């Protein structure tokens with residue numbers, strides 16, 4: 001009898017312990033800035049260079065930190081180990097996107113970037129993967145991507161004999177690739193209006209999703225009339241909505257005028273015409289895929305030109321590698337990629353050195369979980385700070401140094417597939433940055449293959465044909481790797497700079513002129 005009573009007491013005690021532990025963990029959020037009564041961490045949310053502030057907090061509070069804003073928990077992951085564990089291994093649990101009333105009011109309610117797992121996301125993902133995924137990227141790279149890169153280099157060689165900002169041409173190249181891919185739209189001038197409309201539209205996306213809008217905490221506020229003095233958010237959202245709708249109308253109206261035209265290469269729009277279902281959803285995702293990629297590709301291209309201008313030694317080594325493969329008789333092509341190991345290493349280091357989309361797009365925890373002794377509540381906004389991963393000296397020794405040699409391991413070659421990376425652990429030193437720069441897990445960037453192919457071709461063909469040098473800032477002061485500045489924003493751009501782009505030799509320039517795509 002005594003034994004039975006004792007075992008009941010033991011079971012009761014251990015159950016109570018389990019409940020108590022759970023309750024304790026529930027209140028044990030990851031540490032972070034202490035905040036203030038009532039407003040919690042509202043004023044701690046950094047307004048710019050968020051990745052730098054998050055990295056500072058990581059030093060103070062640990063790799064996993066958290067904030068409370070308007071009743072929401074924001075969890076920031078700074079270590080590759082945790083990003084892999086939560087976004088890759090427990091991907092579905094963290095594949096949600098935070099609900100944002102402000103984004104809805106601003107015209108983004110149909111976007112893939114706000115869509116949480118479900119049928120709609122599946123349809124969007126399936127379409128993007130079919131036409132832009134690993135099986136499609138080689139076809140894309142050998143078609144209009146190659147054409148646009150070559151045309152861009154010809155224009156640069158014409159316009160940059162004296163120091164000038166290469167960005168206008170790189171932006172035109174990025175816009176041409178992305179809009180041809182999405183709609184078959186061909187850009188014909190440096191100041192193409194469609195590129196500007198798409199860029200301006202996507203600029204409103206990140207702003208509408210910042211965790212600072214009161215209406216996201218109190219959705220009832222969406223019904224306030226916009227003329228009320230304290231409804232400034234509604235007037236702002238209305239202005240953004242007009243910008244987004246203007247861009248959508250422009251691409252749709254242009255597409256409507258093209259129904260009889262047979263495009264040179266298939267586009268997402270032509271692929272859509274072969275589908276019989278979910279056409280509205282496909283329209284939404286094609287619009288996303290036309291707006292989301294322009295600034296990112298242009299930013300990476302600008303960093304590429306900047307680092308090449310700053311590192312003549314890197315240029316000459318890559319040029320030698322390319323000449324060994326092509327004998328200087330032709331332009332390097334996408335098929336040459338496995339043999340251009342040093343050029344691949346330059347691309348990887350460009351992704352890592354200052355990052356690109358350093359905090360990506362926030363995820364949402366679909367359920368509450370205990371992790372590493374902390375509790376991450378359901379509906380937490382979870383952000384991966386890729387900057388901290390790329391600047392971790394244990395993972396990338398001497399991280400501020402631009403050093404392509406760090407990747408010259410024989411097993412590295414190009415964007416790695418799942419099988420090839422399964423054996424890599426998050427602690428791998430000098431791990432391929434393309435595993436992180438495009439996001440991790442189920443929400444990773446659907447544009448990564450076309451973006452990566454574009455950047456590789458730009459690197460290989462510009463190195464084969466041009467010498468890039470004499471980087472200066474806008475006041476004409478020579479730049480060094482240590483004085484280079486980056487701008488705030490959702491996409492990491494170098495501050496305006498100028499450089500010279502000259503032909504390596506008349507023969508090399510001739511390769512661009514005689515290229516069959518021209």
Ligand code: HEM
Nearest residue numbers: 112113292293296356357360361438439440443445447451
């Ligand atoms: C080097 C260039 C690029 C970089 C570094 C980049 C990076 C990223 C990152 C970090 C994310 C967030 C991933 C996450 O939530 O975990 C993302 C999402 C996305 N990217 Fe890219 N991207 C690039 C180019 C492109 C291009 C070319 C396109 C379109 C053609 C594109 C379309 C998108 C879309 C639609 C999403 C949202 C996906 C979703 O919510 O499921 N990106 N990208």
